[in-house]
Amino acid sequence: xxxxxxxxxxxxxxxxxxxxxxxxxxxxxxxxxxxxxxxxxxxxxxxxxxxxxxxxxxxxxxxxxxxxxxxxxxxxxxxxxxxxxxxxxxxxxxxxxxxxxxxxxxxxxxxxxxxxxxxxxxxxxxxxxxxxxxxxxxxxxxxxxxxxxxxxxxxxxxxxxxxxxxxxxxxxxxxxxxxxxxxxxxxxxxxxxxxxxxxxxxxxxxxxxxxxxxxxxxxxxxxxxxxxxxxxxxxxxxxxxxxxxxxxxxxxxxxxxxxxxxxxxxxxxxxxxxxxxxxxxxxxxxxxxxxxxxxxxxxxxxxxxxxxxxxxxxxxxxxxxxxxxxxxxxxxxxxxxxxxxxxxxxxxxxxxxxxxxxxxxxxxxxxxxxxxxxxxxxxxxxxxxxxxxxxxxxxxxxxxxxxxxxxxxxxxxxxxxxxxxxxxxxxxxxxxxxxxxxxxxxxxxxxxxxxxxxxxxxxxxxxxxxxxxxxxxxxxxxxxxxxxxxxxxxxxxxxxxxxxxxxxxxxxxxxxxxxxxxxxxxxxxxxxxxxxxxxxxxxxxxxxxxxxxxxxxxxxxxxxxxxxxxxxxxxxxxxxxxxxxxxxxxxxxxxxxxxxxxxxxxxxxxxxxxxxxxxxxxxxxxxxxxxxxxxxxxxxxxxxxxxxxxxxxxxxxxxxxxxxxxxxxxxxxxxxxxxxxxxxxxxxxxxxxxxxxxxxxxxxxxxxxxxxxxxxxxxxxxxxxxxxxxxxxxxxx
Amino acid sequence: xxxxxxxxxxxxxxxxxxxxxxxxxxxxxxxxxxxxxxxxxxxxxxxxxxxxxxxxxxxxxxxxxxxxxxxxxxxxxxxxxxxxxxxxxxxxxxxxxxxxxxxxxxxxxxxxxxxxxxxxxxxxxxxxxxxxxxxxxxxxxxxxxxxxxxxxxxxxxxxxxxxxxxxxxxxxxxxxxxxxxxx
Ligand code: SF4
Ligand code: SF4
Ligand code: SF4
Numbered sequence: 001x002x003x004x005x006x007x008x009x010x011x012x013x014x015x016x017x018x019x020x021x022x023x024x025x026x027x028x029x030x031x032x033x034x035x036x037x038x039x040x041x042x043x044x045x046x047x048x049x050x051x052x053x054x055x056x057x058x059x060x061x062x063x064x065x066x067x068x069x070x071x072x073x074x075x076x077x078x079x080x081x082x083x084x085x086x087x088x089x090x091x092x093x094x095x096x097x098x099x100x101x102x103x104x105x106x107x108x109x110x111x112x113x114x115x116x117x118x119x120x121x122x123x124x125x126x127x128x129x130x131x132x133x134x135x136x137x138x139x140x141x142x143x144x145x146x147x148x149x150x151x152x153x154x155x156x157x158x159x160x161x162x163x164x165x166x167x168x169x170x171x172x173x174x175x176x177x178x179x180x181x182x183x184x185x186x187x188x189x190x191x192x193x194x195x196x197x198x199x200x201x202x203x204x205x206x207x208x209x210x211x212x213x214x215x216x217x218x219x220x221x222x223x224x225x226x227x228x229x230x231x232x233x234x235x236x237x238x239x240x241x242x243x244x245x246x247x248x249x250x251x252x253x254x255x256x257x258x259x260x261x262x263x264x265x266x267x268x269x270x271x272x273x274x275x276x277x278x279x280x281x282x283x284x285x286x287x288x289x290x291x292x293x294x295x296x297x298x299x300x301x302x303x304x305x306x307x308x309x310x311x312x313x314x315x316x317x318x319x320x321x322x323x324x325x326x327x328x329x330x331x332x333x334x335x336x337x338x339x340x341x342x343x344x345x346x347x348x349x350x351x352x353x354x355x356x357x358x359x360x361x362x363x364x365x366x367x368x369x370x371x372x373x374x375x376x377x378x379x380x381x382x383x384x385x386x387x388x389x390x391x392x393x394x395x396x397x398x399x400x401x402x403x404x405x406x407x408x409x410x411x412x413x414x415x416x417x418x419x420x421x422x423x424x425x426x427x428x429x430x431x432x433x434x435x436x437x438x439x440x441x442x443x444x445x446x447x448x449x450x451x452x453x454x455x456x457x458x459x460x461x462x463x464x465x466x467x468x469x470x471x472x473x474x475x476x477x478x479x480x481x482x483x484x485x486x487x488x489x490x491x492x493x494x495x496x497x498x499x500x501x502x503x504x505x506x507x508x509x510x511x512x513x514x515x516x517x518x519x520x521x522x523x524x525x526x527x528x529x530x531x532x533x534x535x536x537x538x539x540x541x542x543x544x545x546x547x548x549x550x551x552x553x554x555x556x557x558x559x560x561x562x563x564x565x566x567x568x569x570x571x572x573x574x575x576x577x578x579x580x581x582x583x584x585x586x587x588x589x590x591x592x593x594x595x596x597x598x599x600x601x602x603x604x605x606x607x608x609x610x611x612x613x614x615x616x617x618x619x620x621x622x623x624x625x626x627x628x629x630x631x632x633x634x635x636x637x638x639x640x641x642x643x644x645x646x647x648x649x650x651x652x653x654x655x656x657x658x659x660x661x662x663x664x665x666x667x668x669x670x671x672x673x674x675x676x677x678x679x680x681x682x683x684x685x686x687x688x689x690x691x692x693x694x695x696x697x698x699x700x701x702x703x704x705x706x707x708x709x710x711x712x713x714x715x716x717x718x719x720x721x722x723x724x725x726x727x728x729x730x731x732x733x
Numbered sequence: 734x735x736x737x738x739x740x741x742x743x744x745x746x747x748x749x750x751x752x753x754x755x756x757x758x759x760x761x762x763x764x765x766x767x768x769x770x771x772x773x774x775x776x777x778x779x780x781x782x783x784x785x786x787x788x789x790x791x792x793x794x795x796x797x798x799x800x801x802x803x804x805x806x807x808x809x810x811x812x813x814x815x816x817x818x819x820x821x822x823x824x825x826x827x828x829x830x831x832x833x834x835x836x837x838x839x840x841x842x843x844x845x846x847x848x849x850x851x852x853x854x855x856x857x858x859x860x861x862x863x864x865x866x867x868x869x870x871x872x873x874x875x876x877x878x879x880x881x882x883x884x885x886x887x888x889x890x891x892x893x894x895x896x897x898x899x900x901x902x903x904x905x906x907x908x909x910x911x912x913x914x915x916x
Binding site: 072073074075084086087089091092094113215216217219221224225227228229231232241244246247249250254256360614616626627630631640641642673674675676677678 | 744745747748749750751753754755757758759764765767775777778779780782783784786863866867868869871872896
């Protein structure tokens, strides 16, 4: 293991002659006010609707400019997502514009990769360099050899560029590192995903189960709002979490489960529900198959069996199974998000899906609604070239139920050159050093590349490994693609610039178009500008750009969203029914009904490292935002009070976490608390930045990702499980 | 005469700090300082725990020591009992900062005592304060405590509640709701 590369500090824009220029520009940018769009007066108050980019939820917002300065961002009252109230990150979006660490000019690598010596270049120089490399890669290895990693809707234009260029290798960490196992588990059961935003009808639920999902700490705005409504309405809430989360503090039951044993708990619930015939008989009879086989499969999974495994008392499991069933079909077992924990995550998600099926909650009020959307067409592009080679990430269909591209599969191919070499990476708005497990492998892959381009607004750690850094304008300074949402009410929303792009930053669409033209792909970019692109798309639905610009979003007619309201129950599985027993899984040698398998436990002196979210930060993307920084500067390591006493540590002490491979974290503050089990520790993800470009946030807190050297791959869909790492605790020297 | 107060339902508050962020942008609160903040109180031992999360700020006390101790008259009661500071009269002597039992005040870098104003500039336009209007759990209510028909009066009457440090004799006007009042 090469610890030098791991510990290397990344510096962006902070080296060489560029420093002075950048620093000068920066202070001018932050101190002397901002350039505003030409249509905004210098005096008075002006509002512009747009949609938020602080996370993937895409709440509709209204930005207010006062006397030529961005003042505040509030929710758009007509928005079904935010209902006029943004989450703390969205409210703090002002800070992403005023972030003094922003990238402001295109940069090219001067020395070795990762050494972060840069020269500032013009956009044209950057594009010429990239296009030359891409042409060379295409002629030597084929267009498939350039891959794209992207996150969020802003990646759409780069996806289009890479498809036009001829690559099928486009991936987002949100699949293999986050929600993929859940989607696979629900697809295998109902034939459909739960979607993003999830189709959970929390506000109408009467019994809500959260398994490792800390709503309120993870701010999926609409869900948090609905969660509050549920509390107000007296919904019974059951939280399964090794940690006394905020949600746990609102719950009627908190199960401080032993980590890694959730499947055993769910199987025990299934056992009670099936044996006592507490399921929705009518619904199961009409829509599901495999009940008998399910019954057989869970016959031995009694609550008494589950107790020593999970630590949850048998009578409590039995009582809560009955209680849950009493509220069916408005009993919602939340599917979660970021479910890549132990390597059998698709099976855990399937167990959750089966439990929901027995409650009859799919398609029902208080369960999972059927999302609706507006009929807005795609832009009429010419057909993309066909790739003979196919995708690189999942050779021989090794992970048979991977329905999206696996980022880590692309990384693997980049290292091994198999099934064919990958020579170029485009990275859009995703800090791969913080999202992919095992940093070492990411670095190894990058070292095999002929081209590494990063499009970013901030000098994130991955930016430090780039050949070319393309500084994007923030969401407040650009148009993006339309958000045609699938949710309770159909709507289409626009992101439009509130301010002009700062310094030399540019919107992604502009970069994609310019690069496309350099690559001779101009027929894939027939629109003159983004306005024309958006207007063309909107016209397909009978709307116009002019119309939407004023209001931010256009809603369609309300439509039925539950079976009871007239939605036709459809289950696009092979049988056309809900599959309680999965022939599909059986055919590939997987358990057709989930089974509990024991996971490794931490050796003495070690604790399982768990990680999660803070309401004021999005991944590792907001720590330098001046407003959100003020809310939370560093993360803390949660340590059970008893354990802390034993180690002679108290809240406020600093420690270093050392994992089983000897990797040491940054210093991190102890939070000695009763709110966590003794066998695990917890930190919030996204801290412990190492990039020198992060003047404010660098070195504050610990990065969970650095400590995730060990991961397991979900054999069903290729997700990388990351809750398998153990750490010991050393007092800071 | 109205007596403005706030009811904050701790059973719904998730401690997300959106109220704090919204206050910062709305009122241009300088970096490193806040007019409102979150308090989390944990009781019990693992696994038998209870927790109260609440958003705190100036209580706009009816009997405010910050007003009575102010030597210049800068700290004063505004209409509706809202406690405010005249920036131009304030010398930044910090008497009020010391006298407030809730630690609700700070000295703004511009030299005057600063704190929550109940967003009086918004309230007088008929809007809610920024914290109230942003809260994703809808847990805050601002209103007239003297009007028995106001939403806030009804909440305070129908739900169990407490104020902070009632023993200080300040008569705080922020009420924390802690569940249904079933008697
Ligand atoms: S949930 Fe928060 S960060 Fe995400 S889009 Fe909505 S307001 Fe923005
Ligand atoms: S915004 Fe609302 S839920 Fe969030 S901390 Fe403030 S009061 Fe609590
Ligand atoms: S909370 Fe403090 S600052 Fe506010 S009115 Fe009472 S004493 Fe004055």
